Amino acid sequence: MNISNHGRSILHVDLDAFFVSVERVLDPRLYGRPVVVGGSPETRGVVAAASYEARQFGVHSAMPMGQAFRLCPDLIRVGGSHGMYSRASKAVFELIGNYTPLVEKVSVDEAYLDLSGTHHLFGNALDAADSMRREVKERLRLDLTIGISSNRLVSKVASGFAKPCGLFDVRPGQEPRFFAPLPVKVMPGIGPVTAKRLRDFHIDQLGVLASTAGWFLEEVFGSYGASMQRRARGVDETPVCPPWERPERKSLGHERTFAEDLDDLKVLRGRLQKLLEKACVELRAEGFLARTLSVKVRYADFVTETRDFTLPAPSDHDLEWWEVAQQQLDRMLKRRTLVRLLGVRFTGLERGFWQGGLFEKERVVQRERIAVQDKIRKKYGEQSVQSGDRLWLRNSL
Ligand SMILES: [Mg+2]
Structure with a gap:
């Protein structure tokens, strides 16, 4: 079953309450207290990160700051220092890079490592992970949680169990047994909608999903059913892919054919905004800026129109691209015909992150909010950040 992963040691490393931990290094009085990083309640700020002490009161990321203070009146709020978080992150990854060059960073505080074949240098993966954690703690005063197994998927779930400040090792061959009793929703890729669908069929645990008849899953979920089942059995062959091994992208985009042809401009704008946001999230996740955006409209009679627009400076910013x-859309919809498809595509991709501009300070605040949204989307699924949040994004302009 899991033969190709035999002998592999894949680590998922994740810094605990990262922003809060960095703030604590800067101000040790914050240790042991309920701390959040985020904007003030007066400016409709949201929680970007919460310490474990704050989480005990029910405070969590993306919560409006006002609500956080109602739940925990003794809460200490810190404004946040984005440059400092980047520097701390860089220091952590430099240190981790001494253990293996095969590091795939997936966010500012999270990465996958492939330690296969390094035992002659650092002993087994468990020893290496333990020394990595101690080194990060002693030299940078930050807590690292690590999940270890033969593949990315199982290690990711394992680190979730080890948090905070722990280490969870799933021995080779034990992956299905580790997964079996877990609720389906712990599996990355199973969002609330799929989880509910599975529950409707009394598939509550990964073990049940693993042993459900394949034809049935295929009937209900299509080809996704088969891959979901493989993953429920703890199988994942995705390699750890350091940046230099990633093929460079030429473009990035999304399009959508509607269930029913549309002509309402407001509805069409809403659909376009969703496609654009999705593409911008991916730009940022992959560390790209784009120069050009193409908007595509296909009408009910299959006539297709595209319009390109190039910005003077490349951007990965939702609002900039949304304008x-x-x-483009308004200029295109001149025909009196229903629309069957909309699409957006970014080209002219460059490596980089948005650097700020005229209104540096406001922009940085916005930037942090977008980073939080992206994190939430990644964790809870595409639908988790919706128009309400777009509203506060716009209010912050
Ligand atoms: Mg983390």
Whole structure:
């Protein structure tokens, strides 16, 4: 079953309450107290990160700051120092890079490592992981949680169990047994909608999903059913892919054919905005800026139109691109025909992150909010950050 992963040691490393931990290094009085990083309640700020002490009161990321203070009146709020978080992250990954060059960073505080074949240098993966944790703690005063197994998927779930400040090792061959009793929703890729669908069929645990008849899953979920089942059995062959091994992308985009042809401009704009946000999230996740956006419209009679627009400076910013996209759409919809498809595509991709501009300070605040949204989307699924949040994004301009 899991033959190709035999002998592999894949680690998922995750810094605990990262922003809060960095703030504590800067101000040790914050240790042991309920701390959040985020904007003030007066400016409709949200929680970007919460310490474990704050989480005990029910405070969590993305919560409006006002609500956080109602849940925990003794809460200490810190404004946040984004440059410092980047520097701390860089220091951590430099240190981790001494253990293996095969590091795939997936966010500012999270990465996958392939330690296969390094035992002659650092002993087995468990020893290496333990020394990595101690080194990060002693030299940078940050807590690292690590999940270890033969593949990325199982290690990711394992680290979730080890948090905070722990180490969880799933021995080779034990992956299915580790997964079996877990609720289906712990599996990355199973969002609330799929979880509910599974529950409707009394598939509550990964072990049940693993042993459900394949034809049935295929009937209900299509080809996704088969891959979901493989993953429920603890099988994942995705390699750890350091940046230099990743093929460079030329473009990135999404399109959508509607269940029913549309002509309402407001609805069409809403659909376009969703596609654009999704593409912008991916740009940022992959560390790209784009120069050009193409908006595509296909009408009910299959006539297709595209319009390109190039910004003077490349960007990965939702709002900047939304203005462009909206104008393109408005200019295109001149035919009195229903629309069957909308699409957006970024080209002219460059490596980099958005650097700020004229209104540096406001922009940095916005940037942090977007980073939080992206994190939430990644964790809870595409639908978790919706128009309400777009509203506060816009209010912050
Ligand atoms: Mg973390």
